[in-house]
Amino acid sequence: MKQFVITIILILNVSVLLAQDAKSLIHRGNQLYEQKKFKEAEADYRKAVEKKNENLTGNFNLGDALYKQKKFDHAAKNFTDIASTATNSSVKARAYHNLGNSMLETKKYEESIDAYKKSLLNNPKDDATRYNLAYAQEMLKKQQQQNKQNQHNNQQNQQNKDQNKNNKNDQDKKNQDKNNQGKNDQNKDPNQQNKDQDKKDQDKKDQQDQQQPNQISKDDAQRMLDALNNQEQGTQDKLKNKKLKGGQARILKDW
Incomplete structure (x- = not known):
């Protein structure tokens, strides 16, 4: 014994x-x-x-x-274990608070928000946790907006690539058609080529003849220029006799 x-x-x-x-x-x-x-x-x-x-x-x-x-993943594991096993509300609240901070540092905003909420359930009066929760929610919102913008940019870049590819295909087709036309022209009968050239020359001459009546003489052009100068001088004389009205524009802010 x-x-x-x-x-x-x-x-x-x-x-x-x-x-x-x-x-x-x-x-x-x-x-x-x-x-x-x-x-x-x-x-x-x-x-x-x-x-x-x-x-x-x-x-x-x-x-x-x-x-x-800055071993945030290891720290998060520690605080998770403490929060899940602790029976004291104060300890749980602090563990979840630190867990939220660890998640926040690794930009796991949804997980950090969840941790802060659990911390506030155990200690609703903790202003520091409430502030961190609001901050994490704001960062999550920015992250989602950035992800959405990145997705839009990726789609736009893909569309630009597809458009450039289509443009290249169109240009290649035009070049091919042009090469084929050149080959066809080389295979034409010389007499036919001369006829085609004569037709082009005649069309060009006809076009010049049609434009000829619309041309004005040098004397007419000078008279028109003098008239425009006189009109401009009259406008300037009228402006000299008037004062400018109004001042510099202002932008008013209501905040």
């Missing part, structure tokens, strides 16, 4: 020592954290968690140290 009692006491002493060791590791980790030595702090927090299973303080601080090192 006496031996059984001694065994129990030894087990209790070991548990106390482990708890004290974990506490000292967390304390040292906190000091390193304050000195911005986040990697060293992470190492001590991990040791504290290993010394004492389900060490809430060690796990929470470990998540913070990971976050400060």
